[in-house]
Amino acid sequence: MKYINTYLFGILLAALILTGCRDRNAKTQSASDREADLTEQAENTDFTLAWLNALFYEEDFERTLKSDLQLNKEQVTALKAAASAAVGELSEDEEASTKSFKASIKQATTEIVRILGEQKAGQFFHFIAARYADEQNKLPLQPNQVPEDTRIVVNAPAFRMDVFQQGKLIKTYKIGVGYPEFPLPTGVRKATNVIFNPTWTPPDEPWVKGKVTPGEKVPAGSKLNPLGPIKIPIGMPSLIHGGKDASKLGAFASHGCVGLTDAQVQDFTKVLTQVAGSPISAEEIADYEKKNTKTESVKLKQPVLVELRYETIVAQDGQLHIYRDVYERGTNTIENATRVLDAYGVKFEKLSEQEKSNLTQALNEMNQDARGNKIAGADHPDQGPAEDSAQKREAAKENRKEKGQVTRKVLGQQDIAVPIAALKDKGYPAPIAYNTGN
Incomplete structure (x- = not known):
């Protein structure tokens, strides 16, 4: 399948809207052509069953599937089961996976079509694309574009995160990104708050079993909490957070997040709050962390755009x-x-x-x-x-x-x-x- 460049994401969204208007053409398409179309839609949203599993932890996701897509209880239950089963096949053992990213996308497409049927599956992928796109702040059409405003730019294959202030690059970080089975998505998100001493509720997935109890809140400051001292939400299922060893930088380190060491996330918080107009000093960050069992959320004066790119x-x-x-x-x-x-x-x-x-x-x-x-x-x-x-x-x-x-x-x-x-x-x-x- 020919790759569709992420710079055309805005154009793709418009094309996806036409999904519901192609029923006549669909009748003349072969089954393989229809599957290819659906797989292309899934690929444009980086969609895998592992990602779907993470989305079910989002507070209103299940409700929106029922209200916006008119999915019934049985369909939603089947989607959850398929997503959970796919994640259940994964672990973080040392042996490398033999499954490719495209194979994971194809698996997701096959399962969604099986559960929802072709027409509803097309609507589902359009829903995913529209839900996690920022209509006002799409990815730039020009490759390698340098922002003219204040924003964070993350380029996953370069394992690099940049902070721009009014179009000027002021800081760069080496980062860890999501495993290919849990890829860091593309698109433009927003950072609106910084959470100090975050708690963590582990999902019911094999990579947490034996370490903590799924569903039981892991307190801030615990050695079993993988989020580190600070997390910055940037839209489900992704975060920017600490807790990573330096050996994880420039490599895969997370389930769809941007990973930093504790020292890095402390430094990044100082820079982020500065460009957001609500600076927090290193001393104040240290004070928050002294109360390492108390979770506190600090709202940024101005939200900061976070641009997630995939430029090789x-x-x-x-x-x-x-x-x-x-x-x-x-x-x-x-x-x-x-x-x-x-x-x-x-x-x-x-x-x-x-x-x-x-x-x-x-x-x-x-x-x-x-x-x-x-x-x-x-x-x-x-x-x-x-x-x-x-x-x-x-x-x-x-x-x-x-x-x-x-x-x-x-x-x-x-x-x-x-x-x-x-x-x-x-x-x-x-x-x-x-x-x-x-």
Whole structure:
């Protein structure tokens, strides 16, 4: 399936609205074509059953499914059971998962269609896309766009979080992101408050069993609380929070959240509250944490936008940085590299033969998922047919039992920088006051 770039997310939402108007065309489509359409809708929302399971912890989600989508009790119960069963197959053991991100999306699509039927499934995916899109603040249409306002920019494949104040980058953090089975979504969210000494209610999922009791509140300050001293909600199912070891930075570290060390989240809180117009000093943060069993929420004077991007091709310092496609979205293509170059007035065909060769080779090498597998669907000269790649991967899966563990590590090189002479003094800003957590 051809990858649809996240920069077109706003256009996709408009297209999704037409879902309910395509019944006549649907009759002439083959079953495989209809499934492909639904899978594409799911892919545009990063939708997996693990994410659905997290959404059921959102206070009004179940009620809204019934009121807005007119789902009956049996359908909602079946959705919850399917989501819970999918998460039940996952653990955080050391052995890597053999399931790809796209396989998780396909699994979700199949289950949703089975439970709701094709027409209702289309409405369901439109509902998910619309619910978690900010109509006023969509992702930018230009790749690598530098904000002109105050906002947080998170780029998952770069494991990087930037703080911009009035269009100026003032701070950069190295982060951990969601496992591919629990991906950090894309879109524009808002940070409205900071919660000191958060409690944690563990879900009834295998990755918490044996450590704590599902459903029983884990108090603030407990060593069993994975949230650390501070959490910043940015819209379900995601948070920015502490509690991570430095070894988790630049890697997978969470179930759909942005992970920081305790020291990092304390520093980030100071910077966030400053740009929000309600500064909290390091001393005040320390005072909150002295009362580590008391949870306190502090509202920001001005909400701060949090932009969650997925950009594997980034111009910076006269180079194109090609990041590993850790969520297997097929983004490392000549087409996407050309779009990035175009944004800076550089034409691919004008590059030197050496630059073209280096760029093509880098795209090919980084066209791998976190497990080091080639990604089918991205056409590169040196790769061979996408069908062959997909068949080999499926054959490999048949030769071993599906383990279902979450993918913990990125295997191999994470990025390649390709010098491009015409990009001199152009590109997204390099990290500023870089906090690597060490």
